[in-house]
Amino acid sequence: MKILNVDQIRSLDQSTIQHEPIAPINLMERAALTFVDWFVDRFTPTTPTKIFCGLGDNGGDGLAIARLLLEREYPIEVYVVRYAPRESDDFMHNHRRLKLVFDSVHYIELTHDIPTIRHNEVVIDAILGSGLSRPSEGIVEDTVKAINRAPATVVSVDIASGLYPNQPNGSTDVIIEPDYTVTFQLPKLAFVLPKNGRYVGDWHILDIQLHKRYIDLAPTSYYFTQPREARLLLRKRDRFSNKGSFGHALLLVGSYGKIGAAILAARACLRSGVGLLTVQVPQCGYTILQTVVPEAMCRPDGNQNVLTGIAPADQPGKQGPALTDYSAIGIGPGIGKAPETLVMLKNLLPTLKKPIVVDADALNLLSENRELLNQLPPNSILTPHPKEFERLTKKWANDYQKLDLLREFAQKYRVVVVLKGAYSAVATPDGDIHFNSTGNPGLSTGGTGDVLTGILTSLLAQGYDPVEAAVLGVFAHGLAGDRVAEQRGPIGMTASDVIDALRWE
Ligand SMILES: NC(=O)C1=CN([C@@H]2O[C@H](COP(=O)(O)OP(=O)(O)OC[C@H]3O[C@@H](n4cnc5c(N)ncnc54)[C@H](OP(=O)(O)O)[C@@H]3O)[C@@H](O)[C@H]2O)[C@@H](O)CC1
Numbered sequence: 001m002k003i004l005n006v007d008q009i010r011s012l013d014q015s016t017i018q019h020e021p022i023a024p025i026n027l028m029e030r031a032a033l034t035f036v037d038w039f040v041d042r043f044t045p046t047t048p049t050k051i052f053c054g055l056g057d058n059g060g061d062g063l064a065i066a067r068l069l070l071e072r073e074y075p076i077e078v079y080v081v082r083y084a085p086r087e088s089d090d091f092m093h094n095h096r097r098l099k100l101v102f103d104s105v106h107y108i109e110l111t112h113d114i115p116t117i118r119h120n121e122v123v124i125d126a127i128l129g130s131g132l133s134r135p136s137e138g139i140v141e142d143t144v145k146a147i148n149r150a151p152a153t154v155v156s157v158d159i160a161s162g163l164y165p166n167q168p169n170g171s172t173d174v175i176i177e178p179d180y181t182v183t184f185q186l187p188k189l190a191f192v193l194p195k196n197g198r199y200v201g202d203w204h205i206l207d208i209q210l211h212k213r214y215i216d217l218a219p220t221s222y223y224f225t226q227p228r229e230a231r232l233l234l235r236k237r238d239r240f241s242n243k244g245s246f247g248h249a250l251l252l253v254g255s256y257g258k259i260g261a262a263i264l265a266a267r268a269c270l271r272s273g274v275g276l277l278t279v280q281v282p283q284c285g286y287t288i289l290q291t292v293v294p295e296a297m298c299r300p301d302g303n304q305n306v307l308t309g310i311a312p313a314d315q316p317g318k319q320g321p322a323l324t325d326y327s328a329i330g331i332g333p334g335i336g337k338a339p340e341t342l343v344m345l346k347n348l349l350p351t352l353k354k355p356i357v358v359d360a361d362a363l364n365l366l367s368e369n370r371e372l373l374n375q376l377p378p379n380s381i382l383t384p385h386p387k388e389f390e391r392l393t394k395k396w397a398n399d400y401q402k403l404d405l406l407r408e409f410a411q412k413y414r415v416v417v418v419l420k421g422a423y424s425a426v427a428t429p430d431g432d433i434h435f436n437s438t439g440n441p442g443l444s445t446g447g448t449g450d451v452l453t454g455i456l457t458s459l460l461a462q463g464y465d466p467v468e469a470a471v472l473g474v475f476a477h478g479l480a481g482d483r484v485a486e487q488r489g490p491i492g493m494t495a496s497d498v499i500d501a502l503r504w505e
C-alpha cells in the first residue's frame with residue numbers, strides 16, 4: 001500500500017471528485033458514514049460522545065459524523081472551535097444540515113467555553129486534519145490541551161489535530177494524543193514514525209473508495225506492507241523440488257559466551273525453508289551447535305573463541321564448499337569485535353559476489369571501518385537497529401531526517417537496509433522505503449535480531465530477490481511475534497518463541 005503526501009492526498013480527493021464523479025459534499029458524507037460504521041462497532045449507543053469540530057473539512061467530517069450518530073441515537077454533544085472567521089464550504093453545508101435536526105451546537109471561542117470531559121465519555125477529534133499549516137495556538141491550543149488532560153477515550157478523525165502528516169512537528173507543538181486515529185484510504189507517513197506514537201494511538205485505515213487509478217499512478221517512495229502484499233511475495237513450492245532446490249546457506253555466527261546467537265540464527269534459518277545450512281562457529285560452539293541444531297552442518301572455525309574464517313588445518317578438504325560457493329551468507333549475530341574477526345571480514349568481503357546479510361557486531365565492525373562499506377556485494381541486506389544505524393551514519397534531529405539518511409545510505413552503498421523498530425523500515429538501493437505492518441513491543445528482547453538474520457539469510461539462499469527477501473522476512477518475523485503475543489501476551493516473549501511461531505503460508 002502506498003503512503004502519499006498531503007498534496008497528493010488533496011489531488012486524490014479532486015481526482016475522485018472528477019472521475020467518479022461525485023460531489024465533494026457526498027464524498028465527505030461517504031467518509032463520515034464509513035467512520036460511523038467503524039465507531040458503532042466499538043462504542044455502544046449509550047456512550048456519551050463529545051464531538052469537537054474545526055472550521056475546515058476535518059470539522060465538516062465531524063459535523064456529518066455528529067448527524068449520523070444522532071440518527072443512531074447516540075447521546076452526542078457538538079462543539080465547534082471558532083478559531084477563525086471563515087469556514088470551508090463543506091463545513092458550512094454540514095453545519096446547516098446538522099442544525100436542521102439538532103439545535104444545541106456549542107461554540108468555543110474563549111477558554112471558559114471548553115466543557116468538562118468525563119472519563120466515561122468518548123471524544124471525537126475533528127478540529128484539524130490534513131490541512132494543518134501551522135502550530136495550534138489560542139483557543140485551538142487550549143481545547144487540545146483540555147482534551148489531552150481529560151480521562152476520556154479520544155478518537156481522531158483522519159489525523160490527530162496538530163500533527164503534520166508528512167513533516168516534522170516542533171518540539172513545543174500542542175497535538176491531540178488520541179487512543180485511536182481513524183484515517184481515510186491511505187496511511188500517513190507520520191503514523192509510522194517512532195516519535196509520533198502518542199499522537200497516533202491505535203490507527204485504522206478506512207476504505208472510502210478514492211480514485212484507484214490515481215493511487216496506482218501516484219509517484220511515491222514510501223510504502224506500507226500489508227498482509228496481502230507480503231503473501232504475494234511468498235513463492236509456491238513445486239511438489240518435485242528437493243533440498244537442493246532451496247539453496248545452501250552459511251551462517252558466520254557466535255563467539256565464546258554468545259553461541260546462543262548462533263543457535264537462534266541457525267534455527268530461524270532452518271524454520272524459514274532453506275534446503276541446507278552450514279554454520280561456522282568458533283570451536284567452543286561446535287558441540288553445542290551439533291547437539292542443539294542437529295539439522296545444521298557445522299564448520300568449526302580454526303579459533304577456539306572467536307571467528308577468524310579459517311577452517312582447522314587438521315581437516316583438509318573436510319570443511320565443505322568454499323565460502324563463495326554458498327547460495328547466501330549471513331554474518332554477525334554474536335560474533336563480537338575481535339581483531340581476528342575484523343580480519344575475517346576484510347578478507348571475506350572482496351571475495352563475495354552474491355548479496356549477504358550483515359547484522360549486529362558485523363555492522364559495528366563496518367561502522368568502525370567504514371571503507372569496508374564500499375566492498376559490500378551490491379544488494380546485501382544490512383539489519384541495524386537505530387543505534388547501530390547511527391554508528392554507520394550520524395545522529396539525526398528528527399525521524400524525517402533519519403529517513404533521509406536511511407535512503408541516502410541505501411542508495412550510496414547500493415544495499416538494502418532494514419532499520420529495525422516499530423514499523424521496521426526496509427530501504428532499497430532505488431530509494432524506496434517499505435514500512436512493515438507487523439510486530440509488537442514484545443519483540444524488543446535479546447535474540448530476536450539473530451532470528452531475523454537467520455530468516456533473511458534463508459530467503460536469500462532460496463533465491464529471493466534481496467528487497468523481496470527483506471520485505472517478506474521482516475513481515476514474517478513481526479507476524480510470528482504477533483502470534484506469540486496473542487497466545488501468551490507480549491511480556492516475556494522470547495526469541496525462541498518467535499522461531500517456533502514462524503509460518504510460511
Ligand atoms: N482528502 C480526502 O480525500 C478527504 C478529506 N476529508 C477531510 O478533509 C480534511 C482536510 O480538510 P482541509 O484541507 O479543509 O483541512 P483542515 O485541517 O480541516 O482545515 C484546514 C483549515 O484550517 C486552517 N488551519 C491550518 N492549521 C491551523 C491551525 N494550526 N490553527 C488554526 N487553523 C488552522 C487552514 O487555514 P490556512 O492554512 O488556509 O490559513 C484551513 O482553513 C481531511 O483531514 C479529512 O478529514 C474527507 O472529508 C473526505 C476525503
Ligand SMILES: [K+]
Binds near residue numbers: 058127128159
Ligand atoms: K482531527
